[in-house]
Amino acid sequence: MIFNGINNQKVEFRLIPFDPHEFELMTGIILEDDYLPDDVGFNLIIGNRDMLASMLISDVIKIVDWFEDLLYNKVVDSHLSVYHGQLCFDLLKNNTKKIIRITNDGSIPIPGVGGYSGDLEEILKMYFVECEINEMELQTIIIDLKNELYHSLKRN
Numbered sequence: 431m432i433f434n435g436i437n438n439q440k441v442e443f444r445l446i447p448f449d450p451h452e453f454e455l456m457t458g459i460i461l462e463d464d465y466l467p468d469d470v471g472f473n474l475i476i477g478n479r480d481m482l483a484s485m486l487i488s489d490v491i492k493i494v495d496w497f498e499d500l501l502y503n504k505v506v507d508s509h510l511s512v513y514h515g516q517l518c519f520d521l522l523k524n525n526t527k528k529i530i531r532i533t534n535d536g537s538i539p540i541p542g543v544g545g546y547s548g549d550l551e552e553i554l555k556m557y558f559v560e561c562e563i564n565e566m567e568l569q570t571i572i573i574d575l576k577n578e579l580y581h582s583l584k585r586n
Contacts, residue, residue, distance in 0.1 A: 433561045435532075443472065445579055445582040470484060471582070476532065493519070494572060500568055509521075520533065528562070530561050531561075532561065534558070
């Protein structure tokens with residue numbers, strides 16, 4: 431899923447399929463056939479930051495629900511924060527065309543994650559892209575996110 435930003439910027443947000451065989455190789459744990467994961471891998475490219483991590487499935491559902499509420503002109507919080515506060519969606523303008531700021535804030539620590547690796551100054555920068563989104567684009571975002579979530583949870 432690609433969000434096209436104002437000023438030729440873009441945010442690429444991709445969910446990564448859960449692979450039980452890879453999980454078994456990494457952990458030595460054999461999963462039951464009916465096992466469903468609590469989280470899903472994702473790749474986020476925003477600005478010059480390329481991040482590979484995992485987020486709770488419930489966070490992905492929150493994102494889908496937020497965009498659906500925007501599409502159907504329901505009352506929404508102007509700020510949606512997921513992934514332990516590091517990934518945020520802010521509604522800046524709510525007219526026929528919506529302006530949404532997508533922010534990745536690396537200065538917020540993630541519980542259970544150890545020290546930083548790499549250039550700390552670069553890691554702690556906040557990256558954001560503002561996107562102008564119409565109704566048709568909102569529909570595409572919702573469909574794409576639902577499809578990616580479905581395919582990321584499908585067994586190989």
